[in-house]
Amino acid sequence: MKDEFPFRKFERKWQERWRASRVFECSEDPDREKFYCLEMFPYPSGKLHMGHVRNYSIGDAFARYHRMKGCNVLHPMGWDAFGLPAENAAIERNVHPGDWTSQNIDTMRAQFKSFGFAIDWTREVATCHPEYYRWCQWFFLKMYERDLAYRKKSQVNWCQACRTVLANEQVENGTCWRCHQPVRMRELNGWFLRITHYAEELLNDLEMLRGSWPDRVITMQQNWIGRSEGAYVDFPLDRDTGSIRIFTTRPDTLYGATFIVLAPENPLVMKLAERSGMQAGLQAFIDKVRSVDIIERTSTGIPKEGVFTGCYAINPLTEESIPIWVSDFVLMEYGTGAIMSVPAHDQRDFEFARKYQLPIRIVIVPGGEIPDEDTMEKAYEAEGIMVNSGRFTGMPAAEGKRRIIDYLEMENMGEGAVTYRLRDWGISRQRYWGTPIPVIHCPQCGIVPVPETDLPVRLPVDIEFDWKKGGNPLADWPPFVNVRCPRCNKNARRETDTMDTFIDSSWYFARYTSARNTRSPVDPVKVDYWMPVDHYIGGIEHAVMHLLYARFFQKVMRDIGLTRVGEPFTRLLTQGMVCLEVLKCPRDGYLYPDETIQDENGSPVCAKCGQPVMVGRSEKMSKSKRNTKDPEEYLARYGADTMRLFSLFASPPERDLDWSDTGVEGAFRFLKRVWRFAQDWHEELADSANRDLHLDPEPDSSPGRIRNRVHQTVKRVTANFESRYHFNTSISACMELVNELVAIPGPHTGQEVPEPYCDVIIEAFRKLVPLLSPFAPHFAEELWSMMGNRSLLAASPWPEYDESVAFEDMIIVPIQIQGKVRARLEVPAGTSPEVLEAMARADESVGRWTRGKTIRKIIIVPDRLVNIVIS
């Protein structure tokens, strides 16, 4: 059977050869250029999904290409193995989270292997292994020593459904990022990492990444860090001791500050209430604010509510007494939880002042005229000249800012300051399946860190627990909780919070460089050889959280002397989602394709109720929308190479990919076509590897043109790997070449092999097969060995191209008249403008268009076009 395409057989064969030859295992070699290629490691959720297939197909193409280019490639894999779904599975089906996780890992590892990814499996890590998470604990202790980890009571985002705390980044539109239930505020003690200590550096270093990270990720991180420059200003209380500190970005408007507003959570509120005797009213207001859920409270549209505290403060510059209010629009978490209100120059303050009839004073004007404060319709927020501002009157606002800050500092009334939107990272989770925080609470000594020598604090795996009960089972497990204080040896209590799993994924990329090291998280020599990651590939959903935390950890690792590298990821590629149209029945909701049947007109109807099915637009594949496709099915039917090829061909990596069964079929057809062509030429190709080729056909002969195309294709595919990463066009280029090869006469058309073609075809295959290998590695490896190569293609050099052969000798130059193509000239490349002009003027069809007209101008771009402008 000549036409048979035995992909199942050869895919298994090459996977086995790669494994046995250990070709993808690597070690440090200072003499070779290193290339660290990494895709974001998966959460072991059960089985691979199409998003994984795409992600790892992209990364694998890079890894294979750079290995063939001669780089020492590190391409590892591991498991982000702690986290909530494991506990949810435990609750649903009463299996231990650890068992559930390790089964999933086994399943998914096997799947990875059946895709033939070029991975160094000796470096595999799983974050739930004590050998891994002990170093998460170690990092925690190091940070604790350096005051980068601390415990505080705070208002936290609380998800009732998950019974845990969420970081701000994990709250999406007021709902939990995992279960999408509303998030409530709750006061809780917990552990924090002082990421704000690095805010400035995390912001500034983004500039180094510009150009090699997507702009939008840089922008998102900038917005998230949210630097603002301004000043703290102290407003003394009127007829009382003490003062209120506010933060403002507009010290130049200080003379226009006519009232103060406190956040409802600000502890000052109740103190002031006591003085004014207005406790009842203020408490009622605070309770009312608290009762509103976070979604509503943080939505911009709703009108601002406020209450007067009955107390006054002194504006330090005007020395006037101004009222102190409380309102829900002021946030306790930002700045100082108190603001000065300048209604003339802040729209929100303006609306508030109008609503409660508070005074408005203009202190900045665009020109000379001062508008009427009683009739103005909105705040003037732009730059201008200061008025009504004492000694600062007449200054441009920008200068006034500096001068007022200087003055405040001189008079001890405030200081210049920078604040950030970024908050410290709350890492405590009231959950079982995570890294235990290595701390002991002693009634005598207080908080005592677990000594380094006692690490890891093992998560008890033999825990007996009713998973359905919810909450954190660790807190109810005496063997874990009851310990002796490492300092005084008296009875103490172990911390039962576990770490946010984002800790685990904040340094795994460094661990891969020294995966089995038992003395420290990373070996300093190895980590500095491999780091930073050269190509990091993953989903855009990690643009802020994971990538910001990882950057933070990298800087901490640097500062504690583990590495010299300060930024972990040199290049970032954010791949798009895998999408498919959704099917929806008006009665039964989302449907799988096999839950629909065709009616007599061939339109899809719901199999259950017979109603017409709406075909919705293409959306990210998800179980809840029932628009998923199982990679396993396609793997069995078409093989790994076809899936990989399709995933890369259907759209460029950063864009969304629409899954298409017929598209997969197309990729399969292409591979079969090349296969069949190779079989037809078997006699010529088999064991041709060591043959000397005579490659000197006339450049403008048919075989000469084939050579030209071959070398051009090598050039195009190579260029793509170096700069644009649009593998869809790389694959197109290979397809075009195959189309040209198939068009020549030969055994596949039932003809004799014409003499001049034979060596050209052999050369074509020597180039084409390696070009395809990053996309369809088993297929390429099989053809490579058929051609008589003894060594693995995966370890062979990337094909070279000869610029002089890739060079196009004859070029078709279009002739335009008034910008419209009217004729074409076939000329040798590099034909001079003079000759082109003469040829264009002499051209017959040009004459038809120019007859009776005056030629005003002729624009000539050599090798590109001729444009004749007529009057």
Added chain:
RNA sequence: GCCGGAAUGGCGGAAUUGGCAGACGCAAGGGACUUAAAAUCCCUCGGUCCUCUGGACUGUCCGGGUUCGAUUCCCGGUUCCGGCACCA
């Protein structure tokens, strides 16, 4: 509201710096092979029109502009996607 990104045939997409719009693939239609089907191969395939083996006009979200020439650059707008959203 603010900040990004996108918009090209029936569909996914291509067009390196302003220089032949629609590569490559999918779908569709026609044909060959076949008892038939599958597989494979060949042809057509943006739109409108004409005197139809050719040719004209038009066409890259819409409206302007710059230019000999704009999918590409500039200004204004529409729609969609994403992020942030009382941040003082």
